[in-house]
Amino acid sequence: MTTTAPGARTAAGALPTRRRPGLVFAGAGLALVLAMLAGVWVGALPLPPGAVVVTLLDRLLAPLGISVPGGLEGTHEAVLMELRLPRVLVAVLVGAGLAISGAAYQGVFRNPLADPYLLGAASGAGLGATLVIAYSPVQAVGPIGVVPLAAFAGALLGVGAALLLGTAAGGWHSATLLLAGIAVAAFLSAAQTLVQQQNTDELRQIYGWLLGQLGSSQWSDIVLVLPYLGVACVVLLASGRALDVLAVGDDEASSLGVHPGRLRLVVILAASLATAAAVAVSGLIGFVGLVVPHIVRKLTGGANTRVLPLSLLVGGAFLVLADLVARVVLAPAELPIGVVTAFVGAPFFAGLLWIGARSR
Amino acid sequence: MRGRQPAPPPAVGGARVEVVGLTAGYGRTTVLESVRLTVEPGGWLAVIGPNGSGKSTLLRSMLGFHPHEGLVRVDGVPTTGMARKDRARCLAYAPQTPVLPEGVTTGDYVTLGRTPHRPLLAAPRAVDRQIVADVMDRLGLGPMAERPLTTLSGGEQQRAVLARALAQQPRVLFLDEPTAALDLGHAQQVLDLVDRLRRQDDLTVVSTLHDLTLAGQYADRLALLSGGRVVAEGAPDEVLTAAALSTHYGARAQVVQGPSGPAVLPVR
Numbered sequence: 001m002t003t004t005a006p007g008a009r010t011a012a013g014a015l016p017t018r019r020r021p022g023l024v025f026a027g028a029g030l031a032l033v034l035a036m037l038a039g040v041w042v043g044a045l046p047l048p049p050g051a052v053v054v055t056l057l058d059r060l061l062a063p064l065g066i067s068v069p070g071g072l073e074g075t076h077e078a079v080l081m082e083l084r085l086p087r088v089l090v091a092v093l094v095g096a097g098l099a100i101s102g103a104a105y106q107g108v109f110r111n112p113l114a115d116p117y118l119l120g121a122a123s124g125a126g127l128g129a130t131l132v133i134a135y136s137p138v139q140a141v142g143p144i145g146v147v148p149l150a151a152f153a154g155a156l157l158g159v160g161a162a163l164l165l166g167t168a169a170g171g172w173h174s175a176t177l178l179l180a181g182i183a184v185a186a187f188l189s190a191a192q193t194l195v196q197q198q199n200t201d202e203l204r205q206i207y208g209w210l211l212g213q214l215g216s217s218q219w220s221d222i223v224l225v226l227p228y229l230g231v232a233c234v235v236l237l238a239s240g241r242a243l244d245v246l247a248v249g250d251d252e253a254s255s256l257g258v259h260p261g262r263l264r265l266v267v268i269l270a271a272s273l274a275t276a277a278a279v280a281v282s283g284l285i286g287f288v289g290l291v292v293p294h295i296v297r298k299l300t301g302g303a304n305t306r307v308l309p310l311s312l313l314v315g316g317a318f319l320v321l322a323d324l325v326a327r328v329v330l331a332p333a334e335l336p337i338g339v340v341t342a343f344v345g346a347p348f349f350a351g352l353l354w355i356g357a358r359s360r
Numbered sequence: 361m362r363g364r365q366p367a368p369p370p371a372v373g374g375a376r377v378e379v380v381g382l383t384a385g386y387g388r389t390t391v392l393e394s395v396r397l398t399v400e401p402g403g404w405l406a407v408i409g410p411n412g413s414g415k416s417t418l419l420r421s422m423l424g425f426h427p428h429e430g431l432v433r434v435d436g437v438p439t440t441g442m443a444r445k446d447r448a449r450c451l452a453y454a455p456q457t458p459v460l461p462e463g464v465t466t467g468d469y470v471t472l473g474r475t476p477h478r479p480l481l482a483a484p485r486a487v488d489r490q491i492v493a494d495v496m497d498r499l500g501l502g503p504m505a506e507r508p509l510t511t512l513s514g515g516e517q518q519r520a521v522l523a524r525a526l527a528q529q530p531r532v533l534f535l536d537e538p539t540a541a542l543d544l545g546h547a548q549q550v551l552d553l554v555d556r557l558r559r560q561d562d563l564t565v566v567s568t569l570h571d572l573t574l575a576g577q578y579a580d581r582l583a584l585l586s587g588g589r590v591v592a593e594g595a596p597d598e599v600l601t602a603a604a605l606s607t608h609y610g611a612r613a614q615v616v617q618g619p620s621g622p623a624v625l626p627v628r
Binding site for chain 2: 110238241242244245247248249250251252254255256257258259297301302303
């Protein structure tokens with residue numbers, strides 16, 4: 001291996017950021033904070049940046065009995081607290097959840113093309129949402145909309161069906177599970193299309209949901225998502241070391257004292273729970289779960305103990321920025337965020353691959 | 361959950377490995393039938409046999425990766441009752457085609473060998489790092505610690521896999537075709553290394569080897585598998601005979617006595 005760019009690397013082939021993972025984490029954290037600030041500042045009604053920060057500080061410190069004067073008032077405050085902030089927070093949660101799930105799926109299947117929708121979560125959620133949009137007589141159960149509920153249940157049922165089919169067909173090997181997931185996803189997608197074609201009046205609403213949206217985000221969405229996402233993230237973050245062992249193969253993981261099948265089940269369940277929660281409030285936002293883990297690996301190498309937590313931060317920042325673009329580009333109209341994640345994410349990813357190939 | 365298992369053998373030196381009545385297969389096809397083997401502590405048993413005779417299946421069954429009937433005992437303790445982690449502390453395994461994860465440094469890879477010695481959620485301790493550094497130095501991998509595993513040469517990668525297995529501080533080392541991907545010189549280097557480590561640490565080694573001459577030169581005992589059974593077991597010059605090669609391999613060969621064991625010379 002030769003190094004063409006002078007000074008780019010110290011030793012041939014050394015991972016560039018090996019000795020400063022702290023710096024990468026600090027950078028990702030800062031990027032997330034800046035993305036969130038940009039997310040609340042920018043919009044149809046521009047808010048004064050200073051006053052926004054003051055208002056946020058005031059709200060954060062209020063439980064401690066400290067009040068910070070000089071914040072926003074009236075409409076400005078309502079826009080910040082009822083529209084922008086919940087939307088940005090939902091974007092952070094959804095982006096973080098999809099990204100860490102994607103990293104976990106890629107680890108568990110030892111397949112760089114895996115993403116959180118691989119085992120039928122997306123098609124299950126799509127069918128659930130389409131069914132209630134088309135047929136449900138009620139819009140909400142208590143404070144929670146029926147569409148998020150149906151999407152959440154559909155995603156879990158989709159993954160559950162894939163796992164059952166996979167184990168029945170031959171155990172916990174990744175190839176069998178993958179094929180079972182493909183079969184389940186294809187079937188559920190076909191069912192979803194069937195329902196959709198019978199209800200062309202709701203086509204626009206169904207498509208809007210399928211392409212993903214954060215426009216209707218409310219505080220109740222955060223309450224809905226947070227517990228599931230929290231539990232899933234704790235499990236996934238704790239699985240990092242075990243996934244690093246699984247990366248050397250099922251037999252070798254076994255010889256190192258890890259149970260590959262059991263680990264695969266736990267990680268898939270946790271990642272699917274996070275995905276189902278994310279999909280329930282945002283619809284099907286593609287590309288985040290696939291690409292963010294790859295971006296993270298370029299930054300910090302392949303160790304899952306670093307890739308998983310870093311995916312949380314980078315995924316959150318990525319989706320907040322994508323949502324910002326979705327709101328601004330065609331203002332006052334909005335682009336579906338799934339279009340933006342692919343439209344911005346794909347060239348960015350391609351560039352990353354190109355730079356990676358050149359510096360090798 | 362740990363209460364019911366027998367205590368693992370204390371980790372000193374090589375262990376005696378006994379295989380009794382081991383039967384295994386795939387679906388309805390039986391691949392191994394009532395295999396019986398004994399490997400003395402600190403010995404090197406090479407399992408040889410024609411393609412498809414079940415060498416790898418035997419190794420994988422002995423390690424508990426493949427469902428089987430019969431018993432495998434390590435110093436008299438049946439491995440079936442052992443917790444996976446206890447088993448991992450005495451049996452280490454280097455597969456024929458190891459999966460080399462992307463973007464992982466050689467040092468981190470070798471450190472995976474310490475997994476059975478600490479809780480799965482815990483970070484490597486100072487003692488783990490020390491053991492890993494020692495093993496890597498012994499195998500000449502010290503300077504490669506920070507390099508991604510996938511950038512090493514084939515011979516270096518094979519040594520990294522060995523280092524990972526040795527970092528487990530096992531009592532028995534299982535090697536599935538350790539020389540399969542290597543040229544003659546590198547194959548000899550790896551086998552010399554295994555032999556040196558075996559003598560220094562008093563390790564028991566069980567390997568499959570398809571190269572009969574190398575098997576005859578390095579192992580102190582050979583087991584010839586054919587048709588799912590052990591058809592010959594003993595010292596290399598007892599097992600490697602022209603008659604056995606003709607019967608079980610369908611091969612025409614002379615067996616020549618070399619200075620350190622029999623060598624197989626194929627003839628037209």
